[in-house]
Amino acid sequence: MSQQPPRTDTVRPLRANTVEHWDIEVDVVVAGYGIAGVCAAIEAARAGANVLILERTGGWGGAAALAGGFIYLGGGTGLQRALGFDDTPENMATFLTAALGPGVDQAKIEDYCAGSVEHYEWLVACGVPFKAEFWGEPGWEPPHDEGLMYSGGENAAPFLDLAKPAPRGHVPQFAEKKIGRRSGGYMLMKPLAETAAGLGIAVEYDTRIRRLIVDDDDRVVGVLASTYGKPVAVRAARGVVLATGSFAYDTEMIARYTPKLSGRPGAAIEEHDGIGIRLAQALGAELAHMDASEVAVFGDPQLMARGILVNGRGQRFVTEDTYPGRIGQAVLLHQDNEAFLIIDEKSLEQALDTVTATPFFRFPPTWVAETVAELEAEMGLPAQALQTTIAAYNQHAEHGADPLLGKKPEWVRPLTGALACYDLRGFTAGFTLGGVRTDLDSRVLHVSGEPIAGLFAAGRCTSGLCAGGYVSGASLGDGSFYGRRAGKSAATG
């Protein structure tokens, strides 16, 4: 008489000796066909492993294929050099340590920076196209198919003086006009998925990982998945790679770890339900930086750089010409999710004449006023709260200076005449950056400090480069970089 099929509604590990029948047997199982998964699969296959990717949706791509496509690379990549930018791994590490902390995994930052040039070349060799053109304007992304851009505030205060500014946001070139799914992220995933297919890597779509299967020594030896409600036991002779993404869409985990993101997931997909993290936790995995969040603010950087941002008390709080994701974090995490963008008519006109990748952020202002006092009243601020802010800003702006926050002179001009104000309160969304702790070989670390045998992870189900801060391209960056490591480690395991 046959046993009951194993439960698929718990994240508790399943004992291998209870598995009656293995539906599939391979060397390496990769859960999730996004950026970390595809890179893991490619490297595992190249290391000689028989690889199977399990993907719960009907196609490859994950959140990566929908992303803008920044990959954070530097230290002197071919693209940086072709465009005349000097950079070194040390310079890059100095910047990232400051921008992504406090609390960064220093060994990981240094390892990532040291391997960045090689990783760029690996992506190019896989067919990822980068156009040798630099976009130097403020923006969330390049508006066309430019391949390189500042994407972390490298050329803005306070980092400007800490490390030599170098743009490191590498964007795959769009093959066609930017319509629908044909984003830079799609153009990253497509050649990688083709590379994987060329290596004969098998994929089971519509197949969702449910539990890890462990032997009597607690080594991970397979996964229990499900497809259309049917359990599938997959034996992984060498290792399992978790590449299942963030927990941005798990409302309970969000409430427990990153409550400020409650109700405002962004730049993630609904499949990002934290399953990989929970499966690893059930085996005693250590976590890190579960509160860390990427945060986008729905403002156009060309307008923000030319105006001033004030908080709910009418005070400036962030260098307006920095990476807009840094502004988003400042607003949500430190200013009670309250911000107003104020810009004068002349600067607004100039800003609206520029090219932008985010025209949908160019909505009409909330208020227009002839005087600061009038605007202050419209905004509901106490008398003098805004007037004093603008008077102090203007006094220094007359001399092209911003001693309070260090905005660069090119963006500093007194606010005069009629003023427009955008009410950006509550205008943020983001995704989570915390996850399981891994070592440089992408081995999942047990809370004892030792690796969990047979278990590897990469991408946003891990705590990668970012401890608190963020730069655009860090997720596709550490996901692809440590995805490769995970694949190699699992294959040679």
Place this chain on the structure above:
Amino acid sequence: MSQQPPRTDTVRPLRANTVEHWDIEVDVVVAGYGIAGVCAAIEAARAGANVLILERTGGWGGAAALAGGFIYLGGGTGLQRALGFDDTPENMATFLTAALGPGVDQAKIEDYCAGSVEHYEWLVACGVPFKAEFWGEPGWEPPHDEGLMYSGGENAAPFLDLAKPAPRGHVPQFAEKKIGRRSGGYMLMKPLAETAAGLGIAVEYDTRIRRLIVDDDDRVVGVLASTYGKPVAVRAARGVVLATGSFAYDTEMIARYTPKLSGRPGAAIEEHDGIGIRLAQALGAELAHMDASEVAVFGDPQLMARGILVNGRGQRFVTEDTYPGRIGQAVLLHQDNEAFLIIDEKSLEQALDTVTATPFFRFPPTWVAETVAELEAEMGLPAQALQTTIAAYNQHAEHGADPLLGKKPEWVRPLTGALACYDLRGFTAGFTLGGVRTDLDSRVLHVSGEPIAGLFAAGRCTSGLCAGGYVSGASLGDGSFYGRRAGKSAATG
């Protein structure tokens, strides 16, 4: 031939079938003899269990015995009523939900508030003395043996208008002058330790918990401890209670979860190394709010209420007459750990004439200046940064108002004449509030959502009432309250 003794240098669980010899056999083992541990032990013993407390130091007390002694209680306790303060569980829950969030465990808040009056009576019945005297001045603690005080900003903006203000910081009465260890916390622990002794509860001092022992069904059935380097296997027929405190002194966990506290532990003891959390994680326990931190700022509340606090940009950012721990969190978590306290000569003299529990915070000012412009320059602020702040503050203060932050009229007066400024940059310290997730019966929850059989926890190794914010007394409060639950649950398990 005898086996090797089990390793004590890993947090991995030990299998019961490998234990050759049980050194001690009891019903309930409680790890840690602080506030949560003593309450757990008392209730377990009263429920009929044979209880053993393991304590790694040479005496009872934990961090509790060194604490000021606030226990956050309300909803109409005998002490509140005796002193003429109205409160209800609902009113208390409204306040705590706002003050301790976002992301609070709502069921736990409501449960705690509903049980608060009974818990007060339980403590009194155990011999904890509360003097029916109210201290209404700003301060970190009552300066003498007063029994009740505001300890969470209940009577300050923004909470003032959200819930009816009621003081809930209950402080055990000092038996003698406040010297050495005879703090309110000591006077809480002493009668409880005596109650435990009266119940015949056994204690092994100098005995440190190392590993949990689990049976083949992963039920916790004991602990492996060590004393003077020798392993001790203790069988717990009914359950194990973890009451081992926070992770404030584990530098690696701090870097991974609460990096802003790195190098600045406060109001904790070196034994708070996170061991309870790690032992539970090794069994798949869920965590919550690992980034949450209590933060103290080294400023005297009598001075802060009468002056203004500005950040590193010369801007006000927090209601100066609120709970000083709220100020500490604002400074460390949101203002880059930068704050300056500015007060004029007349208000400083008034403040220094008051009684304080923290005379060591009344050090000489960093700068004294005749004018705001002069002080601004001394502080290294850009021209106008401070002048505009004080001009705007004074304009409203003339009318006794603070529309920017809502400081109460009694503390609002224009800053005039010579000014003193205290440089409080870096003047913070704190302890961690995150830990394992528990249910209302103090059962440790597995990441699957189910309880881990045989395992209970309370106190600062758990995520209790506080998700982000803090009120003084929350730790002795939820530690004692859910410590009792843990003991009851373990005994009846």
